[in-house]
Amino acid sequence: MKVLITGSIAYDYIMTFSGYFKEHILPDQLEHISLSFLVDSMCRQRGGCATNIAYNLALLGERPTVMGTVGQDFGEYRDFLERCGVDTSLIVEIKDDFTASFFVSTDKAGNQIASFYTGAMRKARELSFKTLNPGEIRLAIISPNDPEAMKKYARECQELGIPYIYDPSQQIVRLKGKELIEGARGAHILILNDYEYGLFKSRTGLTGAQVEELVPTLIITCGENGSYIIEGGRRIDIPAVKPKRFVDPTGVGDAYRAGIIKGIIHNLPWEVAGRIASLAATYSLEETGPQSHHYTLEEFVRRYEDNFGPEPLVRKALLEGGEASAQLWSLPEANRQQPEARSEKRHLYTGRPRGDKQPLEAQGA
Ligand SMILES: Nc1ncnc2c1ncn2[C@@H]1O[C@H](COP(=O)(O)OP(=O)(O)OP(=O)(O)O)[C@@H](O)[C@H]1O
Numbered sequence: 001m002k003v004l005i006t007g008s009i010a011y012d013y014i015m016t017f018s019g020y021f022k023e024h025i026l027p028d029q030l031e032h033i034s035l036s037f038l039v040d041s042m043c044r045q046r047g048g049c050a051t052n053i054a055y056n057l058a059l060l061g062e063r064p065t066v067m068g069t070v071g072q073d074f075g076e077y078r079d080f081l082e083r084c085g086v087d088t089s090l091i092v093e094i095k096d097d098f099t100a101s102f103f104v105s106t107d108k109a110g111n112q113i114a115s116f117y118t119g120a121m122r123k124a125r126e127l128s129f130k131t132l133n134p135g136e137i138r139l140a141i142i143s144p145n146d147p148e149a150m151k152k153y154a155r156e157c158q159e160l161g162i163p164y165i166y167d168p169s170q171q172i173v174r175l176k177g178k179e180l181i182e183g184a185r186g187a188h189i190l191i192l193n194d195y196e197y198g199l200f201k202s203r204t205g206l207t208g209a210q211v212e213e214l215v216p217t218l219i220i221t222c223g224e225n226g227s228y229i230i231e232g233g234r235r236i237d238i239p240a241v242k243p244k245r246f247v248d249p250t251g252v253g254d255a256y257r258a259g260i261i262k263g264i265i266h267n268l269p270w271e272v273a274g275r276i277a278s279l280a281a282t283y284s285l286e287e288t289g290p291q292s293h294h295y296t297l298e299e300f301v302r303r304y305e306d307n308f309g310p311e312p313l314v315r316k317a318l319l320e321g322g323e324a325s326a327q328l329w330s331l332p333e334a335n336r337q338q339p340e341a342r343s344e345k346r347h348l349y350t351g352r353p354r355g356d357k358q359p360l361e362a363q364g365a
């Protein structure tokens with residue numbers, strides 16, 4: 001059974017400028033800007049949401065499959081992912097274009113000038129879940145990508161009964177309220193950071209209680225303040241794990257998502273899945289770039305236990321390869337339901353119908 005990761009696949013070009021941008025921008029010449037900054041350092045990092053999630057999931061001992069489109073410059077990135085244990089067979093190379101690329105220069109004051117080139121990613125809309133065997137897909141995630149691709153994948157997962165996590169993140173601003181609702185209401189999980197949660201509500205016009213009604217499980221991450229998971233009217237708070245050194249937050253949200261997926265495929269309770277996600281995120285904070293950190297599964301379990309105390313379920317899932325039964329995710333009928341009927345939707349792990357929900361506000365949250 002596959003775990004299918006969709007989302008951006010990108011290179012990040014990161015440059016530092018040892019002066020101040022503001023000293024070079026002439027306020028009376030704004031009609032004719034022509035600026036060139038001599039930068040002191042540049043590095044190209046592997047990034048992109050799909051590949052970040054997959055990298056972290058591979059570290060956690062899984063072999064995820066990434067589906068996406070890349071350019072002619074992807075060769076060494078593919079080799080790297082394969083060496084790490086990621087299945088890249090559904091990553092399609094577009095010969096006459098480049099992999100999506102993010103270029104950012106940061107000056108001495110921390111100001112940034114950035115450009116994002118979508119490149120081959122715009123062809124992600126041409127890929128389809130319909131070319132795959134839905135029975136083989138245990139779980140998919142729809143992460144930030146070409147917006148047309150995100151809409152199409154959500155529709156297809158609903159039609160094919162493929163359970164999916166909806167992770168619109170930074171693409172929220174490029175999707176209409178109606179499209180966000182359509183993407184979320186077929187999902188088993190909606191995951192957002194706290195800022196994006198506010199944006200999601202304002203773009204859809206939904207209240208927190210209505211967003212909760214839309215999906216069986218809502219996960220909100222709050223940076224150093226940890227995260228919470230709401231399911232069946234119950235709120236589970238997950239603490240953050242203090243980093244040994246704070247180096248670079250890029251990709252921390254993606255690492256967290258990998259931990260959540262690991263928890264789901266091993267049928268772990270949310271309390272445990274959330275803590276795995278927190279720890280996976282913290283590892284990512286401790287190195288530069290979203291795919292530079294490493295750990296062995298033994299190290300991960302030891303650090304988990306140092307932070308949260310002994311947890312036999314974590315040992316079993318990470319060190320003994322314990323696995324959940326697949327049928328808990330086979331809920332094609334539930335996926336096709338309209339929002340009004342969602343209270344019929346089943347509990348993620350137990351497969352039992354969800355109980356009546358208390359709106360979040362009613363719990364004083
Ligand atoms: N400073 C921190 N210290 C400890 N843990 C952190 C910190 N920042 C983030 N985390 C962990 O990572 C999780 C996700 O972080 P956050 O809410 O910042 O995601 P995000 O905004 O989506 O990140 P990204 O910048 O990757 O998009 C948090 O719930 C927490 O567990």
Ligand SMILES: [Mg+2]
Nearest residue numbers: 169193253254
């Ligand atoms: Mg994020």
